[in-house]
Every structure is written in structure tokens, then in C-alpha cells.
Amino acid sequence: MHNSHPRVVAVALNPALDHTLEVDQLRLGEVNxxxxxxxxxxxxGINVASCLADFGVATAVTGQIGRDNAAQFETLFHAKGIDNRFFYLDGLTRINTKLxxxxxxxxxxxNMPGPTLEPEAIQALFERLLARIDGMVSPGSWVVASGSLPPQWPxxxxxxxITHVHSLGAHVLLDASGAAFSAGVGAAPDIIKPNRTELAELIGQTLTDANSVVAAARELLARPNAPGTVVVSMGGDGALFVNRKEALLAHPIPTELISTVGAGDAMVAGIVAAQIAGLGLSDCARLATAFAAGKLARLGPHLPAPDTVRALAQMVHISSFS
Incomplete structure (x- = not known):
């Protein structure tokens, strides 16, 4: 029975359609x-699911999308074999514009804020979501909770x-920001993936260099109900992978840069793929960095072939912090 469960469930409470417009040189206040x-x-959440599916990991998505522009979501899920377990709301899914x-x-x-519901409707939808997750995860599954909350969500x-997923014996990676992230971190997610700014906000201090980021991650790991692993994406400076035993810096791979949109989500997908494969921290760092590098050369949340991603992972240089 459990073999039919997806290995990963991506929870997308506030998905979007991304309209990307390319201009030669953006001039504000003028016709471009x-x-x-x-x-x-x-x-x-959908970016994460898309990258995992490209790598051949059985993936499902749940959350909420608007009925009026659901077709493009459904096309992607169908093309990539992603199990669509979304709840459909009246109206449009939000549209984000990228210049x-x-x-x-x-x-x-x-970025648009997302759909606004009454508090009772939000509570009812959340309870239905938890019930749906009950039927989708089994012990050892991974749930990825990522992105902003829609307006008015608690x-x-x-x-x-996170507390609910842990009660089912499954694991959680949390990638969010602000107050929702801060509250979620207190429920001891297995892995969190803030960027440098989000970690600084969470810890309440400025993080100037890699050493200060490692120190902040270690401070976080020492708290009660702390996450198990902290991954901090630092753009062109690479990413830090810190658990209670070690702290590693994965250096970025030089790659053709087409679009940075969704690179952090690709990294999240790589981290989860590494957990499913039972990899240690350094190999996890390599694979996650390869996912991000593979995505940078493409527009949209897509990866090259799995063998290409694995070859990129072999190129990642890792250095250790004592």
C-alpha cells in the first residue's frame, strides 16, 4: 500500500503564475x-515539485489554486507526472510579474498577495488540507512547506x-520567511533553507560573512525544538550546510546564467532528493548545488536530465568549517 504514496508532498498554499518579461534595458517611467x-x-512549492519530478522522484502537490487559470498548472502537472491534489477555489490564482x-x-x-478568504473558510481549508496529507504521506515521506502564506492565514x-506531519512519522523541509517562518522553525522542522537575509531576520542580527552565517546557524541548532539541519543559500557565494556535527560550504559551479528565478527552490528539491537517496551532508550539498546550477541555465522551474545533474554534482567543491 505504502509504495503507492509519493515520496515527496510539496505544499503550495500561495502558488502563482509567473509572467517573465525580458527587456534590453529597463527604464522606469518610460515605455519599454x-x-x-x-x-x-x-x-x-510548485517549483520544488517540478524539479523533483524532472529528477525522477515521485512527487505530489497540494494547497490551493484558482479555478479560472488552473489549466496551465494542470498542463505542467500532467507533463511531469506530478500527482495533483490541490483544492480549487473560485477566481484566479495570483499572477506575479518578473521584469x-x-x-x-x-x-x-x-508579486501579488494571493486570494483573500474569511477566517472560517481558511480554517476549514486548512483542516481539509491536513486530512488530505494524512492520505498522502507514510512514515519516511518528505513534506516540503515553502513560500508565503496567502493574506489572513494564521x-x-x-x-x-509541521507538528501534524511529524505525528504521521514523516519529515519536513521548511522554506519560508518572516513571522510564518519564525513560528514554523519552533516546531523543529527536519531541515530549513533560509537565505542569508531570512536567517539574519530570524536570529535578529546582521550576517556579514560566511563565518557569521555559520555561527548563526549553530546558535539556531542549539535552541530547544531546533531544526536538524540548516541550509543557507547565499547566491553567488554558494550555500552553507550546517548540522550538529559539521558545517560545509558548497561553492557555486560556473554555469550559463539564464534566470535565477526558482534557483532556491531547485536547491530545496536537491536537498530532499539527497535525503531520499540517504546521502550524507557533503553529498547532499553537492546534489543540491547541482540542482540549483542546472536550473540557472533555464527559464522556469526545470532541470536538465538526471545524469547531467549528477555530473554537475561531481564538479561541486566543498570546504569545511572547523
Whole structure:
């Protein structure tokens, strides 16, 4: 029976359609002519599921999407063999606009907040979500909780989700920010993946260099109900992987840069794929970095073939902090 369960369930409470517009040079307050436009199904949880599916990991998605523009989501799920367990709401899934300046390489994000529901409707939907997760996970499964909460959702949403998933004997990776992240971290998720800014906000101090990030991660790991592993993505500086035994820096692989959108989500997918494969921290760091590098060369949440990703992982240089 348990063999039919997906190995990973990605929870996307606030997915989005990403409209990416490329311009040669963005000029604010003027008419800009787009060179190209692309519409991608997005939102952190869906990006994670998309990358895991590309790597051949059995993956399901749940959360909420709007009925009126669900077709593009369904097309992606069908194409990648992702098990669609979303709840459908009336109206549109939110649309996020990304403006890519080809000359500077900068991306400007304009993100919509998401659907607004009454508190009773949110509570009812959350309870249905937990019940649905009951039927999807088994001991040893992974649940990825990532992204922002929609407007009005209680700040303890991720915290309650993590506690519930742990009661089922499954594992959780949390990738969020702000108050929802802070509350969720207190429920001892197995792995968290903040970026440097999110970790600084969580710890309440400025993090200037890799040493200060490692110190902050170790401080977090020493708290009661702490996560098991802290992964901190630092963009061009690589990523830090810290557990109670070791702290490693995975250096980025030089790669063709097409779009940074979803690179952190690709890294999350790589971390989870590594857990499922039973890899240790250094091999986890290699695979997660390879996922991120593979994604950087593509627009949208897509990876090259699994063998290509594994070859990239062999190229990742790891250094250790004493």
C-alpha cells in the first residue's frame, strides 16, 4: 500500500503564475519594449515539485489554486507526472510579474498577495488540507512547506502543519520567511533553507560573512525544538550546510546564467532528493548545488536530465568549517 504514496508532498498554499518579461534595458517611467515574454507556473512549492519530478522522484502537490487559470498548472502537472491534489477555489490564482533587464542581468519582481478568504473558510481549508496529507504521506515521506502564506492565514500555519506531519512519522523541509517562518522553525522542522537575509531576520542580527552565517546557524541548532539541519543559500557565494556535527560550504559551479528565478527552490528539491537517496551532508550539498546550477541555465522551474545533474554534482567543491 505504502509504495503507492509519493515520496515527496510539496505544499503550495500561495502558488502563482509567473509572467517573465525580458527587456534590453529597463527604464522606469518610460515605455519599454519587451524582447520576449514567458508564462510559467510558479510559486515555491510548485517549483520544488517540478524539479523533483524532472529528477525522477515521485512527487505530489497540494494547497490551493484558482479555478479560472488552473489549466496551465494542470498542463505542467500532467507533463511531469506530478500527482495533483490541490483544492480549487473560485477566481484566479495570483499572477506575479518578473521584469528581466538583459543588460544588467537584474530581475525585478512584482508579486501579488494571493486570494483573500474569511477566517472560517481558511480554517476549514486548512483542516481539509491536513486530512488530505494524512492520505498522502507514510512514515519516511518528505513534506516540503515553502513560500508565503496567502493574506489572513494564521501565522502558526506552518508550525501546525509541521507538528501534524511529524505525528504521521514523516519529515519536513521548511522554506519560508518572516513571522510564518519564525513560528514554523519552533516546531523543529527536519531541515530549513533560509537565505542569508531570512536567517539574519530570524536570529535578529546582521550576517556579514560566511563565518557569521555559520555561527548563526549553530546558535539556531542549539535552541530547544531546533531544526536538524540548516541550509543557507547565499547566491553567488554558494550555500552553507550546517548540522550538529559539521558545517560545509558548497561553492557555486560556473554555469550559463539564464534566470535565477526558482534557483532556491531547485536547491530545496536537491536537498530532499539527497535525503531520499540517504546521502550524507557533503553529498547532499553537492546534489543540491547541482540542482540549483542546472536550473540557472533555464527559464522556469526545470532541470536538465538526471545524469547531467549528477555530473554537475561531481564538479561541486566543498570546504569545511572547523
Amino acid at each position: 519594449r519587451a524582447v520576449r515574454m514567458q508564462v510559467d507556473v510558479g510559486g515555491k 528581466v533587464d538583459k543588460r544588467s542581468g537584474d530581475t525585478t519582481d512584482i 501565522v502558526d500555519t506552518y508550525q501546525r502543519l
